[in-house]
Amino acid sequence: MAATLHNDIAESRVVDNRGKITGRLVWSYAIRIIFAIIFAFPLLFMVVSAFKPDQQIFQDLESIRAFLPVGDISLDNFYAVFERVPAGTFLKNSIIVSAATVIIGLIVNSMAAFAISRMKVKGGKIVLSLIIATLIVPFETLALPLLWWINKLPHLGLYSDGFAITQGLMDTYQVQILPFLANAFSIYLFHQYFDSIPKELDEAASIDGAGWFKIYRSIILPLSGPAIATVAILTLLPAWNQYLWPLMAVQSEELRPVMVGVQYFFQLSTSWGQIMAYASIITVPVIALFVTFQRAFVNSIAASGVKG
Secondary structure (H helix, E strand, O other), X not given: OHHHHHHHHHHHHHHHHHHHHHHHHHHHHHHHHHHXXXXXXXXXXXXXXXXXXXXXXXXXXXXXXXXXXXXXXXXHHHHHHHHHOOHHHHHHHHHHHHHHHHHHHHHHHHHHHHHHHHOOOOOHHHHHHHHHHXXXXXXXXXXXXXXXXXXXXXXXXXXXXXXXXXXXXXXXXXXXXXXXXXXXXXXXXXXXXXXXXXXXXXXXXXXXXXXXXXXXXXXXHHHOHHHHHHHHHHHHHHHHOOOHHHHHHOOOHHHOOOOHHHHHHHOOOOOHHHHHHHHHHHHHHHHHHHHHOHHHHHHHHHHHHHXX
């Protein structure tokens, strides 16, 4: 009788614990959904407004219609965007600059992190600390000195009579790429992730005759997929969103990125429908890319946080 009563009490406790866990999960998901809706409202308003004329945008602001694709819906704003500005050229430039910055940046930052983390470099921790310390320096304080140095660097260009070396990288793709290849946070993230990989793998590869570069290319990088995806996203976003630096260093319209193109819509007559259409064109692809690599992004941040 006592044993039966004890089992009943134990089962009731298990049921209570399961109920509490289920309740916590429900509340957790409910809070996430609420925050997702709150943060989605501005994006939803932007996309929906891109299909409406200016007059209807302001009329719908007083009701839920502002977030619904109702009324006078058309693609006129998108057509007008490509007529008003060379949006195709801006998109092409941003894709080139962002892709080059991400690809070369992944190589540069991962190799730097590998050297500090795996190669037992003397003073490696001090070097890493100095690299991280650069994060506290805002880019605005470096922009003018960087502009001066960029104007002194040699530039190999292709001209009608062949290749020639000139002074200064102003008004080129290179000036939009080179200053942003090495990134302190990317090096730190790679370093933390590389530290979580057992160093016994390096020793085993060394016994088989592998050098440091082969260890880096054949062992470390294949195991660092989440870190690579995370650094790619964190490098892509600022590269795509560059505004101040291209405004200072690029004068030719055929080399300007998408963010500089925003100022074109505030000249002469301002059309908010066109602004929303242009903003949708340059925002939605980045959001789609982030959603695609979201799982790898979260996994890498979690792994780095545990190690740190």
